[in-house]
Amino acid sequence: MKEEKKLYKSLVTECVECEFCKKQHLIDSKDYIAVYGNICEGMHGGLIGNNFDENKRLARISIFCKKTCFFQVINNMLDIKITGDKKA
Numbered sequence: 001m002k003e004e005k006k007l008y009k010s011l012v013t014e015c016v017e018c019e020f021c022k023k024q025h026l027i028d029s030k031d032y033i034a035v036y037g038n039i040c041e042g043m044h045g046g047l048i049g050n051n052f053d054e055n056k057r058l059a060r061i062s063i064f065c066k067k068t069c070f071f072q073v074i075n076n077m078l079d080i081k082i083t084g085d086k087k088a
């Protein structure tokens with residue numbers, strides 16, 4: 001319920017917030033990644049998300065800055081070095 005309220009508020013203000021750095025992104029922009037569900041390592045533990053409720057329904061969406069935070073979170077979880085910034 002709390003997450004639905006948060007998502008609703010985001011939609012009303014037409015912004016979404018990065019889970020990692022809390023930066024606000026305009027909902028119509030393409031400068032963020034929205035994860036509808038979970039990203040798991042193999043068939044085991046979830047790395048990003050935990051977005052389904054106890055009834056397996058989508059309860060929330062994970063938002064990350066596209067060129068920085070999404071890759072930072074993946075790097076942190078997998079302990080590998082990948083980047084979305086081609087200049088890096």
Ligand SMILES: [Zn+2]
Nearest residue numbers: 018021065069
């Ligand atoms: Zn961010």
